[in-house]
Amino acid sequence: MTIESVVQAWGAAWDARDGAAAAALLAADGTFEDPVSGGAVGRASVPDSVEALARAFPDARFARVPVVAGARGVIEWVMEGTHLGTWQGGPATGRTVRLEGVDVLEGDAAGLRRVRRYFDPTALAEQLGWVTLVQPESVGRARYGYSMRVASGNPRPPGVIALTWIEAADQGEKDRIRAHSRQNVDDFLQEPGFIAIVTGFTGLRGFTVTAWEDEGAMRRALGKHHAVAMEELFGERFVAAVWTSVWQATRMNRIWVRCRECGSLQDVNDDHRTCTACAAGLPERPAFW
Structure with missing residues (x-):
């Protein structure tokens, strides 16, 4: 295939939501990279990227302007679509987006050796109504990160407060911890004695501050999915370090x-x-x- 035909086929594969067809255009050692891929990934990961976009924006429409010079193709594109599925861990918002980007494709007779996709993830996030945060990772002794609060609507004062921190060994473990945390919070919301939780991460270190009416409410909630996470903690090589505690007020x-x-x-x-x-x-x- 000529580079011209490969460029056309690349766009057609994304239009068709055909991850296998897009991957087949890459050489055996070819790579794909975009702002949300976490760096360059191999051919086997391309279908995941196509599927992620199709799931989040099932009605996505692309307008493309391709330019080919030698062994390189450049595609300027504009995507329009509706956010109807999960994107980067965030639930569907139903909002419409318009995103401009560029694909740079380099290849030879063996296929595409390198594909780089450029777009502004901050512009996309803002169109979805998401908060974007730009800050240093650390300044002196201060470590920066992000947090969230989930409140049950329970108006009663807390009888106990649980303070915990957990440190992941790497980004993969951090993602796994966050997945467990989402399920835990869902369980907490089903417990009448749950009041609220503030949780977040600074780097690889996660934390929680959780208010309960009493210790009985806490134990009931922790007996659900949290017990599964504890089995993984003690049964596998999972988590670098962890500390938990339960506190009662000296004075409110x-x-x-x-x-x-x-x-x-x-x-x-x-x-x-x-x-x-x-x-x-x-x-x-x-x-x-």
């Missing part, structure tokens, strides 16, 4: 809310809804955690 202070009308601080532990200073309405008391 008041929840203070400022009245939006007169500006006075109100002690709302009893969840009263009228300002004692000006009689204006107060919002619902925030959760304790």
Whole structure:
């Protein structure tokens, strides 16, 4: 096949959501790389990339302008589609996107030796309504990362707080820990005594701060998928280090809310809804955690 025909076939394979056809265009030692592939990957991984795009944007449409010079082909493209499936771990949003990019293909008679796809993942994330974060990995003793809070809506004060950290050996283990964590949080939300969790990662170190009504509620929730994760921890070479703990409060202070009308601080532990200073309405008391 000529490079011109390979370039055409490459675009056609992606249009058809045919990962096997796209992979077949690469030489045995050919590689593919894009901003979300985690670096250059071999021919066997190309179908996964095609499938991931097709799952996330099943109605994706490409407009392409190919240019061929010698053994290199360059395809400028614009993709439009609707986010109807999982993309990079995030659930479908139903939003439409328009993404511009470029594919650079290099090959010879044996097939494509190298394919590099360029697009702006931040632009895509912002169109999906996702938060994008640009920050250093560390500054001095400070380590930066990301976190999330999942609240149950339970208004009761916590009887116990669980503090944990877990350190992955590498990115693969981190992804595995995160998969377990998602299932654990789903289980927590089914437990009436669960209040809220704040969890996240700095580098390869994950952490959780979880509030429960009492230890019984915590034990019931941890008896579900968390028990499977514990079996893997102790039964396999999984996780570099881990620490867990359960704490009870020495002292719990008041929840203070400022009245939006007169500006006075109100002690709302009893969840009263009228300002004692000006009689204006107060919002619902925030959760304790």
